[in-house]
Amino acid sequence: MMESIRHSYHLVDPSPWPISGSLGALATTVGGVMYMHPFQGGATLLSLGLIFLLYTMFVWWRDVLRESTLEGHHTKAVQLGPRYGSILFIVSEVMFLFAFFWASSHSSLAPTVDIGGIWPPKGIGVLDPREIPFLNTPILPSSGAAVTWAHHAILAGKEKRAVYALVATVSLALVFTGFQGMEYYQAPSTISDSIYGSTFFLATGFHGFHVIIGTLFLIICCIRQYLGHLTKEHHVGFEAAAWYWHFVDVVRLFPFVSIYWWGGL
């Protein structure tokens, strides 16, 4: 029956994962709200929802990998879909983070009298931007250089070098997250300390969360490269991870300059 296919599009099979993902998301949001307000069983529902969601992500992406890598359904025409999807997703992420930088600039450019009319607010202990923030800033672009190295190694057909390059990328990412954790642990203020704490931890925290997502994405690419899933001609998953990673490392420069440096001195 393969002979009868006379087009280059992938007509997907029926799948249970959209509905299971939706149910997982519903349980997660309802459970999350119940957990944050004094309802019984909130933590249980939230955990169940998250487990359901993570399970759906695993099996759905497992199916996609089987369809693309083993069954060869991802023709050039099909590959355009995830490419445009990834670009639109990253654009939406830029807008998401833009809102947090907007909030930070809005609060810091004309500080209200309630916080002493100054920025950082009176009495707030801020991190020295010349310490961990300055150290962490070159780690992400270095990791970005390593992912470019991996990309060219894949294109040149150097399979082992590509694995090493991805190990370097992921290691730098983990070092960044480690330092960020240390910084949060040592930080003299918390998210409940005025508008400074709110904007600081929301912006840097969501950036850190995106670093963790990108790291997981790159770990999957590293495993797939090791298993020989990615070829010179076909490595859309890797390209999406690399675009996402460049987005994350470029975005880091904004909180460093505007929140840590300008907003912290």
Place this chain on the structure above:
Amino acid sequence: MSTMRSGLRSACALLRRPVDGTAGKPLALNKRRFASSAHDDEYETAKWEKITYLGIATCTILSIYHLSSGHEHPPEPPAYPYLHIRNKEFPWGPDGLFEVKKHDH
């Protein structure tokens, strides 16, 4: 920027394609459509490997310098009403995350 440019380029390529009956053919234009460079990949691999090592060396030196030099702790601020805001208890208890546990409760 280059991502955007190549994205636009491929969008234009899509528009230029004749609509009648060519959908079934593999797209000849597809090769490296979203690529950021068209250089020799052997050369580029070696170049970016060197740049990565340079980056790792810089970060290692910075880390050693930072971790070996101590840091100061700012003095405890007066209890301004906008600091340490507690409207209700957290789900896990009275203390915030990443907070030094020093209060009596």
